[in-house]
Amino acid sequence: xxxxxxxxxxxxxxxxxxxxxxxxxxxxxxxxxxxxxxxxxxxxxxxxxxxxxxxxxxxxxxxxxxxxxxxxxxxxxxxxxxxxxxxxxxxxxxxxxxxxxxxxxxxxxxxx
Amino acid sequence: xxxxxxxxxxxxxxxxxxxxxxxxxxxxxxxxxxxxxxxxxxxxxxxxxxxxxxxxxxxxxxxxxxxxxxxxxxxxxxxxxxxxxxxxxxxxxxxxxxxxxxxxxxxxxxxx
Numbered sequence: 001x002x003x004x005x006x007x008x009x010x011x012x013x014x015x016x017x018x019x020x021x022x023x024x025x026x027x028x029x030x031x032x033x034x035x036x037x038x039x040x041x042x043x044x045x046x047x048x049x050x051x052x053x054x055x056x057x058x059x060x061x062x063x064x065x066x067x068x069x070x071x072x073x074x075x076x077x078x079x080x081x082x083x084x085x086x087x088x089x090x091x092x093x094x095x096x097x098x099x100x101x102x103x104x105x106x107x108x109x110x111x112x
Numbered sequence: 113x114x115x116x117x118x119x120x121x122x123x124x125x126x127x128x129x130x131x132x133x134x135x136x137x138x139x140x141x142x143x144x145x146x147x148x149x150x151x152x153x154x155x156x157x158x159x160x161x162x163x164x165x166x167x168x169x170x171x172x173x174x175x176x177x178x179x180x181x182x183x184x185x186x187x188x189x190x191x192x193x194x195x196x197x198x199x200x201x202x203x204x205x206x207x208x209x210x211x212x213x214x215x216x217x218x219x220x221x222x223x224x
Contacts, residue, residue, distance in 0.1 A: 033212060042116075042202055042215030044156075048212065088154070099170070100213060102155040104145075
């Protein structure tokens with residue numbers, strides 16, 4: 001069964017605006033990761049947040065994790081056209097990074 | 113960008129053919145993974161390996177097989193391709209622990 005579910009499924013914003021994407025999951029996790037996938041390419045790791053962390057920053061990215069609600073959000077500030085891609089959350093239940101379970105992804109379009 | 117390579121990038125082939133998708137990484141990672149991804153959909157883990165001579169089936173049942181004779185090489189084989197095998201196949205590797213997975217650019221397979 002699918003572990004991560006992203007919301008919304010698609011998001012279209014203007015360059016310079018912020019983009020917020022949400023992910024919910026069903027079972028307990030050791031860590032949650034966000035990946036980006038450009039069209040026709042593989043996934044690129046963006047950020048990892050451990051279950052005992054609540055917030056993490058990396059450049060224009062901010063990730064939050066609420067384990068009580070089993071949800072995470074990814075905020076991209078000051079978006080650029082180059083941020084146009086699909087974004088996936090992935091959960092790692094075991095902590096050994098043995099198996100990640102991916103959601104269906106969010107398609108982000110940033111209009112110049 | 114991570115040093116993980118998949119060949120071929122695209123393959124169109126007839127039903128019944130034997131196919132091998134190649135995946136190589138130069139990072140010395142012990143853990144390697146194969147995912148299947150249909151357009152606009154989530155990734156499904158079909159095989160993984162924790163090291164040489166270690167292979168396990170993933171969450172999604174697949175008629176493909178894998179081998180891990182060398183650390184850097186994790187090929188996937190379909191003995192007799194069928195149209196239902198048409199999909200994108202992504203290979204990834206990881207150090208394990210809290211380290212991210214690094215992805216190749218995928219093989220887009222089309223079985224006629």
